[in-house]
Amino acid sequence: MATVKSLTLFGVANKATFARSFSTSKALSAKPMTVRDALNSAMDEEMERDERVFLMGEEVAQYDGAYKVSRGLWKKYGDKRVIDTPITEMGFAGIATGAAMAGLRPICEFMTFNFAMQAIDHIINSAAKTFYMSAGRVNVPIVFRGPNGAAAGVAAQHSQCYGAWYAHCPGLKVVSPYNSEDCKGLLKAAIRDPDPVVFLENEILYGVQYPMSDEALSKDFVLPIGKAKIEKPGKHITLVAHSKAVETSLEAAKELAGKGIECEVINLRSLRPLDIDTITKSVTKTNHLLSVEQGWPTCGIGAEILAQIMESEAFFHLDQPALRITGADVPMPYAKSLEIAAIPQPKDVVAAVKKLLKVK
Amino acid sequence: MAKNVFKDFLNRKKHIIYNIEFWKTLGLLSKKNNYATEATFETKPCKLYRLEDAPSTSVTLNKEDALRMYTRMHTIRRLETSIGSLYKEKIVRGFCHLYSGQEAVAVGIKEAMRPHDAVITAYRAHGWTYLMGVEPLGVLAELCGRQSGCARGKGGSMHMYTDNFYGGNGIVGAQVPLGAGIALALKYKGTDGVCIALYGDGAANQGQVFEAYNMAKLWDLPCIFVCENNGYGMGTSAERASAEVNFYQRGMYVPGLWVDGMDVLAVKECFKYAINYAASGKGPLVIEAATYRYSGHSMSDPGTSYRTRDEIQEVRQTRDPITSFKEKIISTELVTADEIKKIDGEIRTTIDDATKKAKADKEIGLDELCADVYSINLEPKIRNIDPFTPLVHKRIGPAVNFK
Numbered sequence A: 001m002a003t004v005k006s007l008t009l010f011g012v013a014n015k016a017t018f019a020r021s022f023s024t025s026k027a028l029s030a031k032p033m034t035v036r037d038a039l040n041s042a043m044d045e046e047m048e049r050d051e052r053v054f055l056m057g058e059e060v061a062q063y064d065g066a067y068k069v070s071r072g073l074w075k076k077y078g079d080k081r082v083i084d085t086p087i088t089e090m091g092f093a094g095i096a097t098g099a100a101m102a103g104l105r106p107i108c109e110f111m112t113f114n115f116a117m118q119a120i121d122h123i124i125n126s127a128a129k130t131f132y133m134s135a136g137r138v139n140v141p142i143v144f145r146g147p148n149g150a151a152a153g154v155a156a157q158h159s160q161c162y163g164a165w166y167a168h169c170p171g172l173k174v175v176s177p178y179n180s181e182d183c184k185g186l187l188k189a190a191i192r193d194p195d196p197v198v199f200l201e202n203e204i205l206y207g208v209q210y211p212m213s214d215e216a217l218s219k220d221f222v223l224p225i226g227k228a229k230i231e232k233p234g235k236h237i238t239l240v241a242h243s244k245a246v247e248t249s250l251e252a253a254k255e256l257a258g259k260g261i262e263c264e265v266i267n268l269r270s271l272r273p274l275d276i277d278t279i280t281k282s283v284t285k286t287n288h289l290l291s292v293e294q295g296w297p298t299c300g301i302g303a304e305i306l307a308q309i310m311e312s313e314a315f316f317h318l319d320q321p322a323l324r325i326t327g328a329d330v331p332m333p334y335a336k337s338l339e340i341a342a343i344p345q346p347k348d349v350v351a352a353v354k355k356l357l358k359v360k
Numbered sequence B: 001m002a003k004n005v006f007k008d009f010l011n012r013k014k015h016i017i018y019n020i021e022f023w024k025t026l027g028l029l030s031k032k033n034n035y036a037t038e039a040t041f042e043t044k045p046c047k048l049y050r051l052e053d054a055p056s057t058s059v060t061l062n063k064e065d066a067l068r069m070y071t072r073m074h075t076i077r078r079l080e081t082s083i084g085s086l087y088k089e090k091i092v093r094g095f096c097h098l099y100s101g102q103e104a105v106a107v108g109i110k111e112a113m114r115p116h117d118a119v120i121t122a123y124r125a126h127g128w129t130y131l132m133g134v135e136p137l138g139v140l141a142e143l144c145g146r147q148s149g150c151a152r153g154k155g156g157s158m159h160m161y162t163d164n165f166y167g168g169n170g171i172v173g174a175q176v177p178l179g180a181g182i183a184l185a186l187k188y189k190g191t192d193g194v195c196i197a198l199y200g201d202g203a204a205n206q207g208q209v210f211e212a213y214n215m216a217k218l219w220d221l222p223c224i225f226v227c228e229n230n231g232y233g234m235g236t237s238a239e240r241a242s243a244e245v246n247f248y249q250r251g252m253y254v255p256g257l258w259v260d261g262m263d264v265l266a267v268k269e270c271f272k273y274a275i276n277y278a279a280s281g282k283g284p285l286v287i288e289a290a291t292y293r294y295s296g297h298s299m300s301d302p303g304t305s306y307r308t309r310d311e312i313q314e315v316r317q318t319r320d321p322i323t324s325f326k327e328k329i330i331s332t333e334l335v336t337a338d339e340i341k342k343i344d345g346e347i348r349t350t351i352d353d354a355t356k357k358a359k360a361d362k363e364i365g366l367d368e369l370c371a372d373v374y375s376i377n378l379e380p381k382i383r384n385i386d387p388f389t390p391l392v393h394k395r396i397g398p399a400v401n402f403k
């Protein structure tokens, strides 16, 4: 019976068309929702919609997820579709990738992306490159997701951003959402996408509530991968950020607004493809650019953005050299004061903006 | 399923010969000052895998040994209790994994180790750090992120190091091949030192563990792989994660031993045997130490959703490694209850004082954000958060491994 049912569902799912997407949303009747719940509802809705979608990872089933992102899913969908794995990242990432090759749509959860380093060969060599190597014959529709970036007080091995690592690799799509709407719309898009998607969440934001518009609450809410969102329009300088750094930038923008400086804050949402058009347009208007990220500077996301701006027409619109605000170029220390010093704070952004705009 | 393992444990206890009269007739108890200078205990035998001869099940202790072992176990327990409170006070941050319940494993192994043997373990490392020579203040201050910490507050709970102790690794399974590599170095340098590489029942499934077994066997590395089977890897019982839960047999071609990890004497005897085996050039061993963790996986896990409170209580009441050892050494009149009381008081004072000191201590200065990234830094300046305030690299820590 199960097979018959899933076969029909496969048919439906194959025909399903992508919903209209919204890059900006109205917060008219906005309901607050945590990032955690937004991710949870995205998985829940997509599992309901498509029988091929299943979740696999450490502690995702009976424990409801190490960070409770998969809460309730095992109860609802059972052992077949929510699978607890042993602590064997290389093995289960390979198994999930193989299942994707054979037509399923796995969501492969890493307890954190630090542990995905155990499995990075499958993410890159097996998932990212197969479609190309097979000349378009073998799809790998898989989502690798989990918390990424600096956590709090967990020291160097558990605190780093992999945005640049994955964005470096052709064949992967890389998403780094900021708030609840981003998470819901982009995770649904990632699950529906026929290519491998690396979906970088932020542990510190899991418990934070953000407003969800009516559109975002709908089961058809899907955001396009590869499109940035202007979080706050402004005319004096463009701040480009992803994940938690969006918040840092918004806080800085708020402070600067009090001094008459209007920042345009761009939430990248997607690191690969990178929405350079939105950045370019903004720079054409503001003539100043500052990238903000928590990851390391060398070969980072900011480095890529600045290089692309240099290579384009947008360069001629800059009144000042573009600058980067990044994590300090050191492994993450445990001690609290050092940890704070290693990650960009709003004050760092404020100082850099002032320097760029030559205001006191 | 976890219940079965647990019942098995219960059946295994009560193997110590408490009968003082018996020892007296053997002349092993001298009744000077009304207590013994030496006592012999029977332990639960090890289970063997691909081995002919077994570790001895008879362990003789003198008073000094007994007091040292008791002190070490109890110090670790108090240390962890204090760390738990510091975590609740939000002074210890991030992940914090306590070792309470598992003390007999580390203390028993340490009893059998020689000064030139090495250890590497995972993130449940506070007890080992202390055993390998870091004073309680060094451990506590590290957890508080303060400058008296053994890693100057830069490593925190999971990353502590000292002579012959290579951490403190937060990546599950990674310490196992590292341990084999340390063993390779010990052999390469012509010492007869061995490396003890400890990992959990959860970690036992990582692929690199098996890669390490293979090379260690192929090259006869003096590595003792120790699986601390505490029944759970986070919220997953060993039975739900492992197709074969006899972890001492999982090295296939690597001989193995199962030892009661709640009995410090059994562990000590087992490792005397194992170290002798590995040091004599016979290659690696896989040892499963059956143990139990009382707390949740880390401080953020209440530890009661995947096991019952009764289960935890039962272990505490019937198999606690410290209580049972205390009973043994008191009932054989090796030490008196008063002596134990005195030691308990001393340990309490030591840990309380160290805790106070750790809390009052300062964090290192911001100039150390960029210290010890490299042994030889080749970049004139290291980039900071912005391009305007570059950091200057510094060397601070004396390397413990280059001598």
Ligand SMILES: Cc1ncc(C[n+]2csc(CCOP(=O)(O)OP(=O)(O)O)c2C)c(N)n1
Pocket (backbone or CB within 6 Å): A058, A087, A089, A111, A115, A118, B124, B170, B171, B172, B173, B199, B200, B201, B202, B203, B204, B230, B232, B233, B234, B297
């Ligand atoms: C490669 C990797 N995957 C996952 C984790 C997260 N994690 C930390 S401890 C742990 C459970 C390990 O259990 P076990 O090996 O039995 O050791 P125990 O905690 O019981 O001492 C997990 C899944 C990690 N640190 N590293």
Ligand SMILES: [Mg+2]
Pocket (backbone or CB within 6 Å): B200, B201, B202, B228, B229, B230, B231, B232, B233, B234
């Ligand atoms: Mg375990």
